Amino acid sequence: MSKHIYVINPNSLTVVTAAIDQALVPMRFPGGPQIHCVTLAEGPAGIQTQRDVDAVTAPLCIQIARSERDAEERGGTASVFVIACFSDPGLYSARESTRQPVLGIAECGVLTAMTLGQKFGVVSILPASIGRHWRYFAAMGVTARLAGDIAIGLNVAELADQPRTFARLCAAGEQLRDEQGADVLVLGCAGMAAHRAALADHLGMPVVDPTQAAVAMALGQAALR
Incomplete structure (x- = not known):
């Protein structure tokens, strides 16, 4: 029986889904x-x-049920689900809606970062995201390892301007590294995935794409189930 991992982009922008799909090629x-x-x-x-975040909880649970049926139609099973948004929307409700593991990219990205450095920094999209992230990191119990969270001032759709996005990621990463003591960086949006390798080279430090981190964990869970 074949195994299937479903990575769900909870926003409606197909360009973001395409970028996620490309980042998962390796x-x-x-x-x-x-x-x-x-x-x-x-x-x-x-x-x-x-x-x-609150509005997508119910649709996400419905999408998980759809994906489970899709896997069955393919002659397999939906082994793991990944919610590809750094707010991990609907994560706990989704876990209640299926017997399969459900991973959130923020949780997985942060856990991965803590294996690569002592202090992790986060690059967010908008300033309004930062308070929400801090609440989540506090609930996770990892704020002692958080160097800081800096927004680049672009919304999800504006991330499509790749030169501008990369320039702002570099500036934020340099500030987190040089002024706030981060020795590993976490990208705070699934739409930033295309810049991970180049940003790591520019900064000379590990950069974690949280969707790749979550899918790496999903592969391990699928192999062991």
């Missing part, structure tokens, strides 16, 4: 679980407020 291998990137059509254009 994680696909012959004989391994099939990795499907899915757009939540009912989602907003970006998960940018707490209201956005």
Whole structure:
């Protein structure tokens, strides 16, 4: 029976889903679980407020049920689900809606970062994201390892301007490294995935794409189930 991992983009921007899918190319291998990137059509254009986070919870649970049926139609099983938004929207409700593991990219990205450095910094999209992230990191119990969280002032759709996005990521990363003591960086939006390798080279430090981190964990869980 084939195994399937479903990576759900909870916003409705297919360009973000395409970028996520491209970032996961190195994680696909012959004989391994099939990795499907899915757009939540009912989602907003970006998960940018707490209201956005709350609004996608029910549609996410419905999408998980759809994906489970899709896996069955493919003659396999949905082994793991990944919620590809750094706010981890609907994570706990989603875990209640299925018997399979559900991973949030923020949780996985931070846990991965803490294996690569002592202090992690986060680059967010908008200033309004920062308070929401801090609440989540406090709930995780990891604020002692958090160097800081800096926003680049671009919304999800504006990340499509790659030169401008990369320039702002570099500036924020330099500030987190040089002024706030971060020795590993976490990208605070799934739409930043294309810049991970170049940003790591520019900064001379590890940079974690949280979706790649979550799917790496998903592959391990799928292999062991």
